Amino acid sequence: MGSGEAWVVMRTGRAPSNIAVIKYWGKRDEKLILPVNSSISVTLNPDDLSATTTIAASPAFVADRLWLNGKEVSMESQRYKNCLREIRERANDVVDEQTGVHIKREDWLKLKLHIVSENNFPTAAGLASSAAGFACLVYTLAQLMGVNERYQGELSAIARLGSGSACRSLDGGFVKWDMGQKEDGADSIAVQIANETHWKDLVIFIAVVSSRQKEVSSTSGMQETVQTSPFLHFRAKDVVPKRIKEMEDAVARHDFSSFARITCADSNQFHATCLDTSPPIFYLNDTSKRLIGLVERWNTQEGSPQAAYTFDAGPNAVLFTTESNSSLLLQRLLFQFPPAPGVVLSSYVVGDLKTLELAGIKSLKDLASLEPPKELAEPKIPLRTPGELAYIICTRPGRGAFLLKDLGSSLIDSTSGLPFSK
Numbered sequence: 001m002g003s004g005e006a007w008v009v010m011r012t013g014r015a016p017s018n019i020a021v022i023k024y025w026g027k028r029d030e031k032l033i034l035p036v037n038s039s040i041s042v043t044l045n046p047d048d049l050s051a052t053t054t055i056a057a058s059p060a061f062v063a064d065r066l067w068l069n070g071k072e073v074s075m076e077s078q079r080y081k082n083c084l085r086e087i088r089e090r091a092n093d094v095v096d097e098q099t100g101v102h103i104k105r106e107d108w109l110k111l112k113l114h115i116v117s118e119n120n121f122p123t124a125a126g127l128a129s130s131a132a133g134f135a136c137l138v139y140t141l142a143q144l145m146g147v148n149e150r151y152q153g154e155l156s157a158i159a160r161l162g163s164g165s166a167c168r169s170l171d172g173g174f175v176k177w178d179m180g181q182k183e184d185g186a187d188s189i190a191v192q193i194a195n196e197t198h199w200k201d202l203v204i205f206i207a208v209v210s211s212r213q214k215e216v217s218s219t220s221g222m223q224e225t226v227q228t229s230p231f232l233h234f235r236a237k238d239v240v241p242k243r244i245k246e247m248e249d250a251v252a253r254h255d256f257s258s259f260a261r262i263t264c265a266d267s268n269q270f271h272a273t274c275l276d277t278s279p280p281i282f283y284l285n286d287t288s289k290r291l292i293g294l295v296e297r298w299n300t301q302e303g304s305p306q307a308a309y310t311f312d313a314g315p316n317a318v319l320f321t322t323e324s325n326s327s328l329l330l331q332r333l334l335f336q337f338p339p340a341p342g343v344v345l346s347s348y349v350v351g352d353l354k355t356l357e358l359a360g361i362k363s364l365k366d367l368a369s370l371e372p373p374k375e376l377a378e379p380k381i382p383l384r385t386p387g388e389l390a391y392i393i394c395t396r397p398g399r400g401a402f403l404l405k406d407l408g409s410s411l412i413d414s415t416s417g418l419p420f421s422k
């Protein structure tokens, strides 16, 4: 770094992943990422599923660079460029507390950035890493560049330019992405409908399916659906608007039965539009269907929804239940999907382990002695199939994006301006 200019100013932020319970599928504008329908999601606890991003600016940097999970990746994609441009345009004068450096609003347009990001869960595995990643990028950049409070409402529209679902990851709890009407997308923004403490009773399990079948990416899959599926247009126009209202109402009233019914119906309808695409797209595999069966059988046996499932563009299931049913659901999952031989319990069930304790499961021995759930006590018991799931993440609704103030959380070495070597 040249003398007199040897400063590095940086911030570190964290943003959660989210799971849609009313799905976004289909764009009316590819460039601005404007959807054909509104959607609703639950923000996942960032302790269990999040991206952490450090962004540094220095006059010594010669290009914008990005390191993702330890590897440098290209920033040539228009999606990254659009997010950076929009935040730079809203930058403000900043006096950095740590270094005392004064950066003027116009300087941000010239200063190059080093961005280092890590996900605490697998990237591009159908667990919405792009949602956490772009929300974190936009949020952390806005903090670094002193983006004014009055622009805060616009941050979700900027995250949307990175990946549609990312606009729903800035806030915690329950979030609605309004499709908006304007051509420039200014009103296609995410709004919080209830925060993360609103429905404390909700418990979430993510069943990560082992064999990752070859998939069509969300971006190209939804493009093909828009072009070829007549059903999608019926869904967007006639089904989703009503469901959005019903879901908002169910969340407001902590009405698990309605929440579960709408969540399952919307996941199934999204996958039906994939099947209605030409050529058809299959995101669910046999394991996904067995997970659906597990929930449906239990709900039928009890005569009301005990749990709900939803699947994004991949075979992994996200399951919802209430606190009082959480150990019963986990026991069912572990009964039907025990780990492969040799896999230890601590790497098979991860995240918030309270439910595992509640279920009284301390070791693989406890798993072996699990009783079959009562709805399976018939001649047609589905086989127990060890190893069909890679692992299970236990989590809950969580908070939105936030800054990590502790300097020890930084992913960039302030002297070199480069990622810490591991």
Ligand SMILES: Nc1ncnc2c1ncn2[C@@H]1O[C@H](COP(=O)(O)OP(=O)(O)OP(=O)(O)O)[C@@H](O)[C@H]1O
Pocket: 051, 052, 068, 117, 118, 119, 122, 123, 124, 125, 126, 127, 128, 129, 130, 131, 132, 133, 134, 136, 137, 217, 218, 312, 313, 314
């Ligand atoms: N932490 C991150 N920071 C910046 N960009 C990220 C980050 N994590 C993921 N991305 C971007 O998102 C891309 C992965 O998105 P992709 O849609 O393929 O997978 P996914 O979001 O995990 O799955 P899905 O969208 O099916 O749920 C990465 O190639 C990268 O461009």
Ligand SMILES: C[C@@](O)(CCOP(=O)(O)OP(=O)(O)O)CC(=O)O
Pocket: 019, 020, 022, 023, 024, 025, 033, 039, 130, 162, 163, 164, 165, 166, 218, 219, 220, 311, 312, 313
């Ligand atoms: C099935 C989904 O997860 C689709 C997510 O699509 P993306 O947000 O990944 O797509 P792009 O906007 O093209 O980046 C449903 C949802 O999250 O609402």
